[in-house]
Amino acid sequence: MTATVTDISTLVHEFWTLMGSNDFASVESVLSEQFILEWPQSNERIRGAARFAQMNSEYPAEGPWRFTVNRVVANTGHEAVSDVTVTDGALTARAISFFSVEAGKITKIVEYWPEPYAAPVNRAHLVELIDEESPY
Structure with a gap:
């Protein structure tokens, strides 16, 4: 059976809500037993929901992690x-x-963490800076 866009979008929002609780073991409830996380930029793979939770629990932080969902796009697959x-x-x-997503659980996440950078001066006459408050 094909999941609906609403089902998948709701699941992704639930994932980020659980991440925002900073109770990373709770995130395991939306991950499949065969869950895989990949970070192509650092060439790393984490296998298993428990390892994912442990990695997030052990990650150094100055305070509790907060997550703002700017946008979710889902398909009917x-x-x-x-x-x-x-x-x-x-x-x-x-x-x-x-x-x-398979059977209502997240099976894999491939994640990119792009670094912000200053816009090149040579195109300043062609662009405008994006308002930080704008979602797009």
Whole structure:
């Protein structure tokens, strides 16, 4: 059976809500037994929901992690993408996460953590800076 866009989108929002609780073991409830997380930029793979929870629990932070979901796009198959801003009060980053879903559980996330950079001066006459309050 094909999941609906609403089902997948709701599951991704639930994932980020659980992450925001900072009770990372609770996130295991939405992950499949065969869950895999991949970070292509650092060439790392984490296998299993328990290891994912442990990695997040052990990750150094200045304060509790807060997650702002900027956008979720889902399809009627088994995929969704989220754009999330993450902060611990000292560090702020943005994550683009590609979710695969089977039987109502997240089976895989491929996640990118792009580094912000200053716009090149040579195109300043062609662009405008994005308002930080705008979702797009």
